[in-house]
Amino acid sequence: MAEPSPVSRCARAATAKEAAYRIDYPLAYARSTRVVAFDDEAARTVRAVMDEPWGQAQFYSAPGPGHELLTVAGEARPLAGELADSDSVIMVATNRVNAEAVATVGAAAQVRAIMTAGLLMADEDGLTGETFMAIRPYARILLAPADQDDLVELLRAIRA
């Protein structure tokens, strides 16, 4: 047995008193979160949350094959450039999901080791097998069904 150590050198330091010495400094925002809507319905949800004062989050929709993302201002930007310094992509979709664009964006995120999460908004009939098939291979984690509040809470939690 080693000689007796001060409390802060052993597991007994897990007291409220010692916890107060956890050093305090501002946490950086997430590097950059990209929120991408994969159909019109999803785009409405994304537009509804984007006005909060986010850190560095950027919001898009992904029409066509997905090689270009559309900013909310309607500007087309090449996918590769938008992913360049991102660390997570949040994919938002409904049953009308543009599967081709999901595959493009998802694969691009995968090769860059960017974390992906999917939020699937259900309609009255729930979510179809095709919707799951479209997004499952590309979203590390899926919340299904999800709603607008879930998107807001996720973005807040990861300091987007």
Next chain:
Amino acid sequence: MLRPDINDLLTQTGPGTPMGELFRRYWQPVLHTDELPEDGCPPVRVKILSERLIAVRTPEGEYGLMDEFCAHRGVSLWFGRVEEGGIRCPYHGWKYAADGQAIDVPSELNNSEFCKNVKLRSYPLVKVGDLLWSYLGDPAKQPPLPEWEFATVPSEQTFTSKRFQECNWLQALEGGIDSSHVTWLHGGGPNGDGLEADPLFAGARGNQYNKGDLKPYFEIVERDGGLLIGARRNAEEGHYYWRVTPWVLPNFTMVPPRGDHSLHGHFWVPIDDENCWAWSFDYHPVRPLTAAERDAMKGGAGVHSKNVPGTYRPVANKDNDYLIDREKQRTGEWFSGVEGIAIQDSSLQESMGPIVDRTKERLVATDVGIIKARQKLRRAAEALRDYGTEPLGNRPAHQRIRSVAVVLPADQSFVEGSGEAFDARPGVAQTSV
């Protein structure tokens, strides 16, 4: 990251707090029946939801749970004499029935008249399965007795242990929901065979899928009364292997099963805001536990712990640095160097401090399950506080639930694909690979 006021709301469970009031709408496990082993046995101190109580079993066999302190001058009734019909304070002899009603105050001339106005706060204490349960809320709102399957199968099919955990209940619960730590902490990461080494998990076909695919994908689905957290791995061509953890509000989780091994899970019960009980159960829906299984559980295998004899404090605890073995950590035999699932969890959760400051966390997208569970807890507590909304999870329909391990075609929702597998059905075996 969580706002400080929300962290307070979720972690404080004393009387009058929103989360405390939420907990007071649920039956909670309080004692193992072994702790009050026979009629007229000594009373037991109980602290739950920041209330100090005393549990008694009268010579007539009646259970009671009441304010620990005598109404006269505040002596702990733990020193009390259990007598016919109740417990008597040894200081001046005031005596209370199992429901806390004073029934004898020897110093008073008009004894019975005086007693009428003296009643200790008390709560029901009811045996369901091998546990004694209490409900600390408004009697008018008392839900039906709990019907968790582990407590309703015959005694020979079930085993429950408990251990003292020195941190807030939410930290412990979040460990139960956070499936992404399992591969690392308990599985040993890329080189480990942590799970195969445990007699209560070994030999299941599912273990091979686990090993074959170390980076599961997750899916979180709401279910009445809580969440289902599915971890998905590749199985045979066109199929996924799913391990699904149910969480039922506020503090019940189950671990996905392996092969024909028993099902297991936990209750994370607040003692006060800085300590909780980790109740751990194992049961098989259709067969008695074998002697070997029971011995392994008693010995601290699986989700159970080796406790200091005569106590519920684990042998490996924060006073001895959880007996961490740096050599085993280095070789990867135990990924964190700490032995056993229960202590692997408690060592890390306690290390976060009694109430972790969630404003300093750095959650990532894969923490969606935790984010969603916090959202549901907060909403349930606020709805109860602001509108008196009855919470979910406190009725039998939400409690008849099982964890599941299953292989399904790739396009199936794990909920639909599993059919009735999540429903506890008496006499029907669990769905497990």
